[in-house]
Amino acid sequence: MVVAALVRGANTAIGETVVRVQVAWGTGSEVDPCALLLDAGGKVRSDADFVFYNEPSGAAGAVELSTDGQCAATIAVDLGRLPSDVDKVVIAGSMDAGTFDTVPGLKVTVTGQHGHELASFPVLDVERVAAVVFGELYRRGGGWKFRAVGQGWDSGIYEVSDPEYVAAVLTGAMRKARRTAVIPAQRDSRSVPAAVRTEVWQRDGGACVECQATEYLEFDHVIPWSRGGATSAGNLQLLCRGCNLKKGARI
Structure with a gap:
C-alpha cells in the first residue's frame, strides 16, 4: 500500500x-x-x-x-x-x-x-x-x-x-x-503534564470532588506543592475555583 x-x-x-x-x-x-x-x-x-x-x-x-x-x-x-x-x-x-x-x-x-x-x-x-x-x-x-x-x-x-x-x-x-486549570506564569514542577491531566479528569468524572460542579475547574494538589506534594495523578484532584479557594494551602 x-x-x-x-x-x-x-x-x-x-x-x-x-x-x-x-x-x-x-x-x-x-x-x-x-x-x-x-x-x-x-x-x-x-x-x-x-x-x-x-x-x-x-x-x-x-x-x-x-x-x-x-x-x-x-x-x-x-x-x-x-x-x-x-x-x-x-x-x-x-x-x-x-x-x-x-x-x-x-x-x-x-x-x-x-x-x-x-x-x-x-x-x-x-x-x-x-x-x-x-x-x-x-x-x-x-x-x-x-x-x-x-x-x-x-x-x-x-x-x-x-x-x-x-x-x-x-x-x-x-x-x-x-x-482548564490556572496555568502558572512560569513553567515548573507544578505544571501538570497532559497525560496526567487526562487521567485525573477521567477519574474524577469531570467534576469537582467536593461539590460536583462542572464549571471553573482547577487541578489541585492534595498535598500542596509548597509542602512537597508531587505533581502526580495520586496527588491531584479536580476542584472548582470556589472549593479550591476555601481549601487554600490546607492538606
Missing part, C-alpha cells in the same frame, strides 16, 4: 471508515492536541464539538482523544458514526507555554483501523505561534479526505482567510481556556 507523504496544503483520499490521527513531537515540549467538529458552514454546532483533554470524547464516542506517553496523542475518528451534519474534523493543538517554532519533531500520521499507515505529514517551518491546525478530515464526493494544514494563530489571528473557520477554532480555544 502506498503511503501519502504530504506537504502543507496537500490532501489524500481516505478509503477507510475508522482512522487514527497521531500528533507526535520531540522531548522538551508540551503540546495539547484537540479536535473540532465543524458543519458544512465551517461552524461548531455547540461546545460539545470541541474534543480535548478535559472532554476527550465527542459525537457520542465517534471521536476519541487519547495520550500516547509524554510526546504524542491520538485522535481516533469513526467516520461512519459521525453525524451527517458534521462535514469536517479539524485536528489542532496548543501550548500553555512556548511556541511551536521551538517544538522539535512535529509530525502527523494517519493510520487505518488495523494500524497500517495511510498518510504522513512532517509539520515543518511553523511560525512563532501558540496554536496550530495540523490537518483536517473532510467530506468530499461521498467519501473522506485528509488535508495537511500546518498553520497556526496567535493572539487571536489565524493565518487562513476563512472567517467561519477562524470563528470555530477560536470558539474551541476560548472554551478550553475557561475550563
Whole structure:
C-alpha cells in the first residue's frame, strides 16, 4: 500500500471508515492536541464539538482523544458514526507555554483501523505561534479526505482567510481556556503534564470532588506543592475555583 507523504496544503483520499490521527513531537515540549467538529458552514454546532483533554470524547464516542506517553496523542475518528451534519474534523493543538517554532519533531500520521499507515505529514517551518491546525478530515464526493494544514494563530489571528473557520477554532480555544486549570506564569514542577491531566479528569468524572460542579475547574494538589506534594495523578484532584479557594494551602 502506498503511503501519502504530504506537504502543507496537500490532501489524500481516505478509503477507510475508522482512522487514527497521531500528533507526535520531540522531548522538551508540551503540546495539547484537540479536535473540532465543524458543519458544512465551517461552524461548531455547540461546545460539545470541541474534543480535548478535559472532554476527550465527542459525537457520542465517534471521536476519541487519547495520550500516547509524554510526546504524542491520538485522535481516533469513526467516520461512519459521525453525524451527517458534521462535514469536517479539524485536528489542532496548543501550548500553555512556548511556541511551536521551538517544538522539535512535529509530525502527523494517519493510520487505518488495523494500524497500517495511510498518510504522513512532517509539520515543518511553523511560525512563532501558540496554536496550530495540523490537518483536517473532510467530506468530499461521498467519501473522506485528509488535508495537511500546518498553520497556526496567535493572539487571536489565524493565518487562513476563512472567517467561519477562524470563528470555530477560536470558539474551541476560548472554551478550553475557561475550563482548564490556572496555568502558572512560569513553567515548573507544578505544571501538570497532559497525560496526567487526562487521567485525573477521567477519574474524577469531570467534576469537582467536593461539590460536583462542572464549571471553573482547577487541578489541585492534595498535598500542596509548597509542602512537597508531587505533581502526580495520586496527588491531584479536580476542584472548582470556589472549593479550591476555601481549601487554600490546607492538606
